[in-house]
Amino acid sequence: MPKKGGKHTEVGKEMQAQCKRAKVEAACSPSLMSYESPESLFGSLISPIKEEMFFREYWEQKPLLVQRNDPLLAAYYQSLFQFSDLKELCCQGLYYGRDVNICRCVNGKKKVLNKEGKVSYMQLKKDFDQKKATVQFHQPQRFKVFILQLEGEKHWRLYKPTVHLAREYNVESEDRIGSPTHEFILKPGDLLYFPRGTIHQADTPLGISRSTHVTISTYQNNSWGDFLLDAIPGLVFDTAKEEVVLRTSIPRQLLMQVDIADSTKKLSSILRMLADRLENTRKLRSSDMKKDFIMNRLPPCLGNDSNSLTPGGKLPKLDSKIRLQFRDHAIITVEPDQENADEIRKEMVYVYHSLKNRRETHMMGAEDDAASEEGTSQQTHGLRFPLSYLDALKQIWSNTIVCVKELHLISDEEKENLALALWTECLIEVI
Structure with missing residues (x-):
């Protein structure tokens, strides 16, 4: 095991002071996780740290430890999921490798204990209790929105990121990493954030029988x-x-x-x-990243109606007032015509959205590729318009409410057709 890092750097001292303030404030205001919207969920995830402060002082800059040691807040992240919930999910059909990995660290190397086929909850619990194996549950957001409960304590070490270490994927000896810059003991209800590129290691402290944590990775491939x-x-x-x-x-x-x-x-x-x-x-087009982002984004969180997103309300007419909905789930790009294989292809406008993405295949990578042979893969959904429609689309995207007859198109027929196409895809609503 690497040696303890000794005294923290000045950054660590500032962070510790902030953590102490966070713990006191949290104890005075025992807020719970909020799943009303993505914004409220993120806000409660980092509470009591405010979002503005988080992005100003911590995001991709330095680690943040939020401690919730108060007994009232020990189950802060318990919310909707516990280890026992795996029993129900196993009944739904989880598979080794794809959904769950069972592994142990033997002589400093990872050993996978997966069986073949579907996951048996009794076998999973046996590996967990008797073999002290680690249960890795992949992409849990496919099943429900939740934060995993922290059970027991976990010892985290963070190492200073460098170009050399970032490329050292197969580290044979911990001595090659060096001493950690920060060490933390996470207890139930705690949150640890560290910036992109931080090399880290988690251990269960001596005397603790088990520990559970959830790793949330964000903003990958967005450099x-x-x-x-x-x-x-x-x-x-x-x-x-x-x-x-x-x-x-x-x-x-x-x-x-x-x-x-x-x-x-x-x-x-x-x-x-x-x-x-x-x-x-000052023009720089980005299409592939936008499409990849939308294709791999979760559909909007609609509560109990998440599976019934269909066009509703009145049909848009020329005199109708319309409003864009799900703004964060739709993008506009200008690309060569994908349906024309000629050498010279004219540019078209494409509107892509994530409203029809499937939660159950979210971020499953190769599984999506395999499913594509059966025609069930998650794909990019959207619409295709002539380049002359670009100004009208920008008009809808930049205004809160716009009248169909005021869209920047030549004919009334084009205006109605554009509104109807967007309405059919549930991208707009009639006010």
Whole structure:
């Protein structure tokens, strides 16, 4: 085991002071988890830390420990799920590997104890109680919105993130990691946040028979690098239409050369030209990241009506006033026509949304790929319009309420057709 990290750094001291304040405030105001909306859920998750303070002082900057040691708050995250709830879920059909992993740490290495096929609750409980195995429950949000209860204590160590360590995926010895920068004992009701890239390790302290925690990963694949990989191809494509230099041939035999140092100067000048163009136009298209985000997003949380999202209310007419709903679940992109395989494809407007995404396949990756052969995979849902519809769509997205006849389209028929198409997909409502 790594040695204890000794005294915390100044960041740690500030964090400890904040944690003490958080614990006192929490004890005075025993709030419970709120599932009324995504905003209220996140607010209660980090309570008593306010959302504004969290993103200003902690988000991707430094760790945050919120302690709720008060007996009244020990079950703060118990809410809707406990270990015993796995019994009911096993009856619904959980599978080893896909839904649950049973594993142990043997001589410093992970050993998987999975059986074949469906998970047996009795076998799962036996592995948990007798073999002291770890039960990993994958993507629990597929079944219900919940926060897992912390049972017992857990000892966390955080290590200073570096480029070298971030690439060290298969660490053979803990000595290569170095000493931890922070160490925490998490008790029931506690919350620990640490920024992206933080190397961490969790242990059950001596004398504690078991511990349970939930790991919530957010904002994956949303770095500036990811965004550039998505947006730069569009910038190059658009610029090549106007700049001859991007349409000239690369030097002969360039692709066969080992050393292309002579060509880097030319590439550098092209990149500077692209940067200048971006600075002047301020237009950078991103389509793939937007589609991926929407395709993998959970559908709106509608409470008891979550499975009955269908068009309702009055049909939109020319004189109707309409309003966009589920704004955070729909995006607009401009892309080459996907239904036209010609070499020269005109641009079209696409509206993608997550209203029809399936909770039961959320973030299951390869499972979705396998299901695609049966036609049941989660896919991108949306609508396709001519480029002339872009201004009208922006009008709907930027206004609280808009009259159909005031949409920026030439004919009344186009205005009604646009409104009807969005209404059919449950993206707008008639006021």
